[in-house]
Amino acid sequence: MLKYIVRRLLLLIPILFGLSLxxxxxxxxxxxxxxxxxxxxxxxxxxxAACRQGLGLDKPLYExxxxxxxxxxxxxxxxxxxxxxxxxxxxxxRFPATVELSLAAMAVAIGIGVPLGIAAAKRQGSVxxxxxxxxxxxxxSIPIFFLGLLLAYVxxxxxxxxxxxxxxxxxxxxxxxxxxxxxxWESLVINRxxxxxxxxxRHLILPAIALGTIPLAVVARITRSAVLEVLxxxxxxxxxxxxxxxxxxxxRHVLRNAMLxxxxxxxxxxxxxxxxxxxxxxxxxxxxxxxxxxxxxxDKDFIVIQSxxxxxxxLFVLVNLTVDVSYAYLNPRIRYS
Amino acid sequence: xxxxxxxxxxVLEEPIKGSSLWRDAAHRLVRTPSAMVGLFLISLFVFVxxxxxxxxxxxxxxxxxxNRFEPPSIQHLLGTDLQGRDILSRIFWxxxxxxxxxxxxxxxGLLIGLFAGAISGFIGGWLDFWMMRIVDIMLSLPGxxxxxxxxxxxxxGLNTIAFAIAIENxxxxxxxxxxxxxxxxxxxxxxxxxxxxxxxxxILINHIMPNALTPVIVAATLALATAIVDAAGLGFLGFxxxxxxxxxxxxxxxxxxxxxxxxxxxxxxFPGIAIILSVLGFNLLGDGLREALDPRLKR
Numbered sequence: 001m002l003k004y005i006v007r008r009l010l011l012l013i014p015i016l017f018g019l020s021l022x023x024x025x026x027x028x029x030x031x032x033x034x035x036x037x038x039x040x041x042x043x044x045x046x047x048x049a050a051c052r053q054g055l056g057l058d059k060p061l062y063e064x065x066x067x068x069x070x071x072x073x074x075x076x077x078x079x080x081x082x083x084x085x086x087x088x089x090x091x092x093x094r095f096p097a098t099v100e101l102s103l104a105a106m107a108v109a110i111g112i113g114v115p116l117g118i119a120a121a122k123r124q125g126s127v128x129x130x131x132x133x134x135x136x137x138x139x140x141s142i143p144i145f146f147l148g149l150l151l152a153y154v155x156x157x158x159x160x161x162x163x164x165x166x167x168x169x170x171x172x173x174x175x176x177x178x179x180x181x182x183x184x185w186e187s188l189v190i191n192r193x194x195x196x197x198x199x200x201x202r203h204l205i206l207p208a209i210a211l212g213t214i215p216l217a218v219v220a221r222i223t224r225s226a227v228l229e230v231l232x233x234x235x236x237x238x239x240x241x242x243x244x245x246x247x248x249x250x251x252r253h254v255l256r257n258a259m260l261x262x263x264x265x266x267x268x269x270x271x272x273x274x275x276x277x278x279x280x281x282x283x284x285x286x287x288x289x290x291x292x293x294x295x296x297x298x299d300k301d302f303i304v305i306q307s308x309x310x311x312x313x314x315l316f317v318l319v320n321l322t323v324d325v326s327y328a329y330l331n332p333r334i335r336y337s
Numbered sequence: 338x339x340x341x342x343x344x345x346x347x348v349l350e351e352p353i354k355g356s357s358l359w360r361d362a363a364h365r366l367v368r369t370p371s372a373m374v375g376l377f378l379i380s381l382f383v384f385v386x387x388x389x390x391x392x393x394x395x396x397x398x399x400x401x402x403x404n405r406f407e408p409p410s411i412q413h414l415l416g417t418d419l420q421g422r423d424i425l426s427r428i429f430w431x432x433x434x435x436x437x438x439x440x441x442x443x444x445x446g447l448l449i450g451l452f453a454g455a456i457s458g459f460i461g462g463w464l465d466f467w468m469m470r471i472v473d474i475m476l477s478l479p480g481x482x483x484x485x486x487x488x489x490x491x492x493x494g495l496n497t498i499a500f501a502i503a504i505e506n507x508x509x510x511x512x513x514x515x516x517x518x519x520x521x522x523x524x525x526x527x528x529x530x531x532x533x534x535x536x537x538x539x540i541l542i543n544h545i546m547p548n549a550l551t552p553v554i555v556a557a558t559l560a561l562a563t564a565i566v567d568a569a570g571l572g573f574l575g576f577x578x579x580x581x582x583x584x585x586x587x588x589x590x591x592x593x594x595x596x597x598x599x600x601x602x603x604x605x606x607f608p609g610i611a612i613i614l615s616v617l618g619f620n621l622l623g624d625g626l627r628e629a630l631d632p633r634l635k636r
Contacts, residue, residue, distance in 0.1 A: 015474070022474045030490030134371075137624070141616040143566045145573045145587075146609035149594055153606070275479035279570055283594065290482070294574070297486045305486060313477045 001325075008321050012314070019313050020072070023306050024065050033057055034081040037300045055081055057302075068306070077311075078303035080296070087307040090292060096181035097167060098288035101211060101280070102273035104204050108212030109219050110266060116216075117223025117262075118255075124228060132220065139217030148210035148283040155206060163203050165285040168196075207284040211277050215269040222265045226258040233257070259330050267323030271316045362551075365629040372625020378618025386432035395423035397430040398582045406596075409604060416604030419592045424604055427584040428611045434578065434585040435615060438499045439564040443557055445503035450510025451553065457511065458518030458549075459541070469515070475508040484567060485574070493576040495568075495585070502564050513556050517549040551630040555623055562619035569612050586612050 035051035052058045056067060071078060077087040120132040156164035163169065167183055180186060184204075187196035230236060231254060239249045281291040289312070296304035366372050385392070394414075400422030407417040415424040453472075457465045487501035521527060522545065530540050571577065572587025573594070586608040593605035 015477075018470060019474050019477070022471070023478075027486070030487065032490050137371075137620055138613065138617060141562065141566075141613050141620050143569050143573075143587075143609065143612050143616070145570055145594075146590060146606070146612060149590060150606060150609070153603075275482070278481050278485065279573065282574065293479075293482050294485060297482065297489045300489065309478055309482060312479050312482075313474070316477045316479075 005321075005325060008324070012317065015317060016310075016314065017069075020069060020306070020310055021065065023309055023313075024068060025061070027302055027305055028061055028064075032300050034300045034302055037298075038082060055302075077307040080304050081301050082296075082299045087304055090304075091289065091308065091311060093181060094287060094289050094292050096183070097286060098274060098277070098290065100167075100182060100184055100204065101207055101277065101286060101288060102270060104208035105212035105273055105277075106215060106266065106270050108208050109215035109269065113216040113219030114223050114262065117220040118227050118250075120220070121224045121227035121231065129224075133224070136217040136220045139213050139220075142213060144210060144214065144277075145279040145283055147213055148207070148280055151206045151210055152283060162206050164206060167200065167203050167286065169199050169203075207277075207280050207286055210283070211273065211280045215273070218269060219262065219265055223258070223262050226261040227254060230254050230258045260327065263326060263330055264323060267319060267326070271319035271323075274315055274319065275312050362626075362629040366625055369625040369629065371621050372629070375618045375621025375623075375625060378614055379622060382432055382615040382618060383436060385429050386436040389429040389433055393423075393426035393429045395426045397422060397426040397584050406604070415607045418589065418605065419596060424589075424607055427589060428586070428608055431584040431586045431589065431608060431611065432615070434495055434572075434583060435565045435568060435612075438495050438502070438568040439561045439619075441496070441499035442502035442564045442568075443506065443560050445500065446506030446510055446560065447553070447557060449503070450507040451514055453507065454511035454514030455518065458515040458522075465515070468511070472508040472512050476512075480505055481567070481570065484571065485576070488571055488576045493579055495578055495583075498568050498571050498576065499564075501571075502567050505567075506560050506564075509560070510553060510556060513552050514549060517552050518545060521545045521548050555627045555630060558619055558623035558626055562616045562623065565612060565616050565619070 033052065034055065035048055035057070039047055039051060049058070056064060059067070068078070075088075077091075079086050080090065116132055116136075120129045123129050152164040155162045183200045184197065187193050187200055236249060236253050239253050275290075277286075277288065278290040278294045280286065281288050282294070289308070293305065293308045293312075295301075296308060400417060400420045402421050404413075404417050404421035405419055407413055407421070409416045413423050413425065415428070418424055418427065453468060457468045484498075484501040484505055487504060488497050491497040491500065527540060527544055530544050535544075568577075569585075569587030569590070572585045573590050575588075575591065577583075577585040577588040589608040590605075593608075596605070
């Protein structure tokens with residue numbers, strides 16, 4: 001098991017090289033560069049050339065790649081061309097917002113999706129099952145920004161129940177002790193300030209629902225089909241014939257075996273969410289990774305796009321690795337060698 | 338004995354008479370109500386897109402700011418927008434943009450993806466290895482950000498959006514085709530065809546490809562749905578058609594967002610309903626096709 005994990009981690013090195021090469025070639029293959037967006041349209045060719053030289057964009061591509069990788073191995077992810085903030089600093093400041101939003105969205109997805117899928121499977125063909133199936137298909141079909149707008153309109157503008165922008169209320173949240181940017185954790189565990197914590201939670205509700213709806217629908221669908229499959233297994237019939245209670249059959253026989261595909265899809269969806277939620281973050285003014293990289297793309301800020309996507313891609317690979325490893329615990333039939 | 342022979346002959350002749358993979362699938366599809374609802378929604382979507390100039394009650398670009406944000410009425414069934422333009426007409430015309438982007442992006446993605454997947458699957462070896470590593474890398478990159486980056490650099494507009502979405506689709510189609518080819522290469526019917534002396538090219542075209550394409554058809558249908566959502570998302574972020582005379586559903590919702598607190602009523606949400614219905618159509622059909630085309634689910 002340990003050997004398997006180590007081997008997978010070692011495989012990350014070629015992936016890192018491949019990814020960075022791909023990203024750097026991809027970004028440079030596109031027309032335009034950060035200098036044209038920093039200096040604007042009305043600038044002299046001399047200033048443009050000076051700016052390119054300053055950023056090292058005048059060198060041949062292989063040299064740029066070498067410089068970039070050299071920096072990477074020295075822990076230097078580069079500096080933004082537009083605001084001169086190191087990429088790593090900005091990422092560390094923003095990633096907690098993305099993590100909190102992703103986890104909250106997954107909590108919505110798992111908390112509702114799994115029970116919904118189980119209930120639908122156990123009443124296969126019933127009205128409830130049909131409504132849940134159609135409902136989850138509609139959930140998959142809703143554009144995330146439309147749902148976000150709708151939520152903001154109904155609960156923010158119309159009912160005035162929940163805030164629709166930002167992560168906290170400046171008048172409530174005390175920043176004197178701020179440190180990690182994990183606001184939920186900080187307000188509850190470090191500051192022990194309940195009003196602060198509740199304020200953060202209130203800000204989190206709408207974006208989490210908007211972002212969590214598609215994973216919810218996906219999780220519900222997978223759960224339904226996984227449970228249906230297990231319900232038809234011989235060992236479930238045997239368990240029923242033995243006279244076990246339904247509750248016991250559900251817990252020990254059905255759910256445990258249906259967990260594998262459910263865990264896979266949960267891992268996959270979490271990996272996707274950590275990649276930043278450009279649209280949700282835009283609508284709810286959420287200062288996470290998605291809106292940052294979106295701005296970098298608009299500014300054609302090469303270094304930020306490169307390093308940002310590289311970090312996200314590596315995170316995605318790591319999340320997948322975690323999912324693969326957790327298989328062994330969920331399914332003893334799988335053994336890694 | 339005679340009756341037994343008749344029964345046997347019936348059994349032998351039945352599948353030959355009128356049953357092929359596609360005909361079977363079509364029969365199963367017609368009997369799936371949800372797929373038929375999906376087909377209806379898609380037909381409606383395509384009809385509206387094609388006949389927009391004839392069925393739109395108003396010019397989608399003409400309006401007076403005096404009539405801005407009007408609620409639904411007999412004159413304007415779905416009300417008017419920020420500039421007093423008829424929302425219903427704009428939704429009809431906006432269907433054209435969505436239809437164009439979805440078809441263009443999926444076709445382009447299929448062309449490149451299927452070519453790459455077929456080569457990877459048939460030739461195998463180191464070529465397959467490296468192509469699949471590129472696919473791995475592309476699939477691990479954050480999708481929407483990649484699309485946005487391409488659109489930013491190539492400039493906004495429907496065609497660049499379609500191109501960017503196509504790039505995102507390529508690794509998906511390539512991988513699906515490759516893995517089904519790999520599975521089919523080892524299948525019993527391929528071995529059987531080879532053992533009776535069929536040429537490799539014949540095996541490929543008559544035996545492997547028709548079967549290998551079925552999962553691709555499902556994926557392409559679902560990709561049409563994703564393309565509509567992604568295109569609308571990019572339009573919402575401001576990368577849609579820059580010419581204001583081309584209505585686009587996502588761009589229409591940007592106005593909704595900007596005027597959420599200052600006048601935009603519930604009518605501003607109607608373009609979103611149009612997106613949901615068309616996307617739902619492709620998702621329903623894709624689901625139905627998945628079940629209809631999978632011979633293992635045959636009852």
